[in-house]
Amino acid sequence: MTSMRARFQGQGEIAFEKVTLGPVADGDVRLRVDVCALCGSDKRLLQSGSAVVPGHEIGGTLPDGTRGIVYIPVFCGTCVRCQAGRTNQCLNLSQLVGWQRDGGFAEHVDVPARCVIPVPDDIPLSVAVLALDTVGTAAHALRLALRTQDSVDRALVVGAGPLGLGVVAVAQAMGIAVDAFDPHAARLSTAVTFGATPAQSLDDENLYDMVVEVSGAAAARETAQRVVRPGGTIVALGESNEPYTMPATPRWRRTDCYTVRSFYFPMNEVDANWDLLRVMGAQLRDLIVEPLTLPQLPDAFERFVAGDYVKPCIVSEDAR
Template sequence: MRAAIFDAPFSIRMAEAPKPQPRMGEVLVRVKAAGLCAGDLYIYTGKNPYVTYPRIGCHEIAGVVEAYGPDTAGPAIGTRVVVDPFIGCGHCYPCRIGKRNCCANLTIVGVHREGGFADFVTAPVRNLNVVPETLTDFEAAFAEPVAIGVQGCRRGMVTAEDNLLVLGAGPIGLAIVEVARAAGAKVYATDLSAERLSTAADLGAIPVAGGAGLLERVREITNGEGMPVVMEATGAAPAMEQTIDLVTAGGRIVILGLVKKGQGITFPGLDFTRKEVTILGSRASVDCFPEALALLATGKIHYPKIASSFALGEAPDVFQKLAENPMALHKAVFIPED
């Protein structure tokens, strides 16, 4: 089969690779659309601390059921599906309490095992989600990032009564914007990039200029109170630390961004009690794919309309382009050639 293979940082090539064989409990999926996310770009630039090379990346996968492993059954052959890429061990404490996204022995498709930048990929059958008939394969590939937005909004208990500030208007920030708006919340977004902020506005967020003076602008908007919910999706330590100033007393902070392993984040200790603020982490998603697919199918998510489609064979050029300028594309989705 054809695959885009990461050999080392800043090295990706198109090559023939062995067609994977599903084991017991697994399914073979013929890939129809494969989304490129920041995690894949981190593999390309050598910033992903978990990946080993060589590796076929991609964890945003839409396709059709091709075959099953021995003594394994699931949706009928030919059924259109998306793959939840987070595979829990099922035995550790997080898995036992339903948080397999935080599994102590976590395996991620496209990071720890071969992913979707190929003609075929294997995954546990329990990680399949059937795609609604109204969605194209291209649109279905957005289920994973939208599911991250669903998870973040669930963690922040976002409702139609909330005013919400999203820090960062990249791919995950935009997913949060749309999921929160679908819940009826009033959504503000901020970013250092005027272009990204404009995109967030196109998706229904109220833009707030980032950088110096952000706190003053938020206080003006909220009559000095601060935002009830602040969602951080930048991965920048200063933005994470500023959330405590931006949130109102009694409010909720949800951190979705990632910093380098070992990097500390500092909050003023008094504000934990003075504001009685709730600070939550949010990692990927758990049981959020059905809601994400439903939101996409009902037309409440417009993000796919601003994405770009490429043939899988263009992957080396696209990764080089994004490494030089991460804002060159809002989103890229690869389509394997027939």
């Protein structure tokens, strides 16, 4: 069997190669990749290059016809955290699919069998793939943050990219009122479609019980630290190559505040995430997903970086 795959060469260059697939390693399974979504974090690999095939938001089909999505952390399954269902906290975690081992910008991908999450029959793969970063990560972060607060009067989401829009959608499903901010008018408009209110002036202090920072930009982090109320919670979801710093200002030094950093969802939240997708998954897909084919990957990234696409997804010809 031959398979096409993308190689990130660095400096924004993507090449394609056709390879002959060998036997599947013990403990692994081979999926036909039906959908693989682009993620903002993939932009780092686009610039730096990657020794493996990128792409970590994967939905596909096993040889027996089982549909599944791929859990990114290659968890051990045996440590105390994994045994408790908290697989995102695996004590032996060393690999992420699409980062340290081949991912889904390809026609086929081999992954550990334990990392394949079967998709319920009533959820299309085009929706199910959102259960990974876009909804799964967002929902887990909000669940963690809600443990710190007796109640949330109103939350602010800073950054309405794919994950930020996932946070808005999940928050609405959880009954949390949300304001949103993004300098990109189209993305802010999408957040409003999901029920968010555009944030007004963010120059003042002490405005929100909860602030979810999703962009990773230094200015966004500074805003979150300014507008959170004493006793409130900042959820640090945004990623960048810059260190996360806290301001050495009198106001910040005198402020009680929770800072919650969330990485990914655990396996013991999968059923709850399916329930969320049943409520709003199709609407979220229809608003943010742009389906494209593997040969269109370079153009997809160019338009993704430019802000023309919110959530481009590479979809196989068989799944279109």
